[in-house]
Amino acid sequence: MAVTTQLSHPPSLSKTRTFAFSQNPFLETPILLFSRTKTCPKPLKAVLSQNPANTLTQETTPFKHCFTKSSDGFLYCENLKVQDIMENVEKRPFYLYSKPQITRNFEAYRDALEGLKSIIGYAIKANNNLKILEHLRQLGCGAVLVSGNELRLALCAGFDPNRCIFNGNGKLLEDLVLAAQEGVFVNVDSEFDLENIVAAARLAGKKVNVLLRINPDVDPQVHPYVATGNKNSKFGIRNEKLQWFLDAVKAHPNELKLVGAHCHLGSTITKVDIFRDAAVLMVSYIDQIRAQGFEVDYLNIGGGLGIDYYHTGAILPSPRDLINTVRELVLSRNLNLIIEPGRSLIANTCCLVNRVTGVKTNGTKNFIVIDGSMAELIRPSLYDAYQHIELVSPAPTNADISTFDVVGPVCESADFLGKDRELPTPSKGAGLVVHDAGAYCMSMASTYNLKMRPPEYWVEEDGSVAKIRHGETFEDHIRFFEAL
Ligand code: LLP
Numbered sequence: 001m002a003v004t005t006q007l008s009h010p011p012s013l014s015k016t017r018t019f020a021f022s023q024n025p026f027l028e029t030p031i032l033l034f035s036r037t038k039t040c041p042k043p044l045k046a047v048l049s050q051n052p053a054n055t056l057t058q059e060t061t062p063f064k065h066c067f068t069k070s071s072d073g074f075l076y077c078e079n080l081k082v083q084d085i086m087e088n089v090e091k092r093p094f095y096l097y098s099k100p101q102i103t104r105n106f107e108a109y110r111d112a113l114e115g116l117k118s119i120i121g122y123a124i125k126a127n128n129n130l131k132i133l134e135h136l137r138q139l140g141c142g143a144v145l146v147s148g149n150e151l152r153l154a155l156c157a158g159f160d161p162n163r164c165i166f167n168g169n170g171k172l173l174e175d176l177v178l179a180a181q182e183g184v185f186v187n188v189d190s191e192f193d194l195e196n197i198v199a200a201a202r203l204a205g206k207k208v209n210v211l212l213r214i215n216p217d218v219d220p221q222v223h224p225y226v227a228t229g230n231k232n233s234k235f236g237i238r239n240e241k242l243q244w245f246l247d248a249v250k251a252h253p254n255e256l257k258l259v260g261a262h263c264h265l266g267s268t269i270t271k272v273d274i275f276r277d278a279a280v281l282m283v284s285y286i287d288q289i290r291a292q293g294f295e296v297d298y299l300n301i302g303g304g305l306g307i308d309y310y311h312t313g314a315i316l317p318s319p320r321d322l323i324n325t326v327r328e329l330v331l332s333r334n335l336n337l338i339i340e341p342g343r344s345l346i347a348n349t350c351c352l353v354n355r356v357t358g359v360k361t362n363g364t365k366n367f368i369v370i371d372g373s374m375a376e377l378i379r380p381s382l383y384d385a386y387q388h389i390e391l392v393s394p395a396p397t398n399a400d401i402s403t404f405d406v407v408g409p410v411c412e413s414a415d416f417l418g419k420d421r422e423l424p425t426p427s428k429g430a431g432l433v434v435h436d437a438g439a440y441c442m443s444m445a446s447t448y449n450l451k452m453r454p455p456e457y458w459v460e461e462d463g464s465v466a467k468i469r470h471g472e473t474f475e476d477h478i479r480f481f482e483a484l
Pocket of ligand 1 (some may be wrong): 123126144226264266268305340341342344440
């Protein structure tokens with residue numbers, strides 16, 4: 001059965017490159033321009049084509065997805081041919097995002113939360129691109145952090161610390177001190193974590209707003225690697241220990257202020273009644289906590305909403321479905337709802353764009369070998385996760401359709417992006433994308449086999465393409481050994 005695995009310096013920003021797709025209404029094919037920051041724009045040969053499918057659906061469909069295969073057989077990101085973008089970037093593979101899709105995903109949560117006091121805390125671990133963080137912050141997101149460096153990055157991106165939540169089962173004292181200084185919410189995960197938070201508060205000379213991360217023991221029905229809300233997980237406090245934690249908070253009135261309760265059930269969850277079951281339990285814990293005189297205002301139900309990785313058109317719960325299952329509970333207790341989405345905000349906004357290096361067979365299995373690999377995108381190897389794969393342009397008319405494993409060049413048999421995929425036999429050099437690569441792909445990328453981390457680009461609202469992160473280089477690697 002298919003597993004439900006749907007499953008100390010900020011980067012230099014000085015030289016954002018922008019591809020301006022200027023559209024002359026009198027030309028059938030607008031011209032692609034290339035410019036480096038403010039310096040002289042250089043015309044490039046490539047040509048941009050409008051996606052007929054997008055033009056048709058825009059007015060009638062309320063929810064628009066950024067990547068569409070048009071009737072001309074080409075894949076488009078918003079209105080741009082991915083093929084054209086691929087031919088004009090300096091390096092492949094690369095991550096390609098749609099900025100408008102990030103906005104649309106945020107708006108789906110914002111609209112769903114109307115009428116509730118709430119914080120949308122974007123889980124930075126899903127994707128820590130600074131440009132993306134700045135965009136989400138401008139839209140109104142708070143941030144969910146799991147390390148001191150994620151907190152530093154959130155501050156660089158301009159997030160309001162009062163809308164940030166620091167999570168983790170092994171938070172370090174020095175990171176907790178920073179969190180205390182900055183005034184971010186901290187989730188208490190264990191007895192020793194509470195001790196460290198008290199110590200951090202004393203060192204910072206500041207009282208810390210804490211939430212208790214309670215393990216509700218609800219099975220999220222997902223791959224074991226991404227399940228966190230069941231009893232055997234390493235995260236959170238045991239619910240039967242709640243009183244011990246309440247007494248410990250009471251014993252530290254100068255260091256801790258209890259403001260709420262938190263849970264996070266797991267990731268890739270595709271049934272909202274799981275969130276509802278957990279929220280019912282959490283609200284009863286909040287009742288117990290309030291009964292002891294604590295003025296707690298925040299219910300944090302974590303992240304975890306799944307997305308349609310399979311591209312089968314299955315109707316999955318939306319942010320609105322999620323919020324509606326807990327809305328009455330939240331209102332009934334006059335709570336401020338914190339949610340911590342990562343994947344459902346960012347995963348579907350991006351593809352990893354690769355080039356086919358060649359096609360081979362071992363007699364029993366066919367392989368499409370691409371330039372991308374488990375180094376750039378590890379989810380299929382690590383969780384056996386399915387991410388949809390397709391070619392960016394129409395295959396030659398005589399191309400056979402076969403079943404392929406799509407693999408990279410890394411020296412490991414675990415290096416695959418997809419198994420048993422039915423695809424037209426691509427020509428050498430053809431573009432091939434791995435979809436839904438916005439979450440836990442670049443942020444989990446490595447330099448294994450010295451495949452350096454790829455550059456990232458996004459398509460902007462005006463149809464221009466901008467580089468939002470430089471690709472890493474061999475020279476970056478050598479720098480770690482300088483002056484030793
Ligand atoms: N809050 C907490 C406390 C979390 O641990 C996580 C994710 C989130 C929020 C965000 O969850 P999301 O909405 O993104 O599902 N690397 C795995 C996913 C690990 C998720 C870990 N926790 C993957 O590639 O699927």
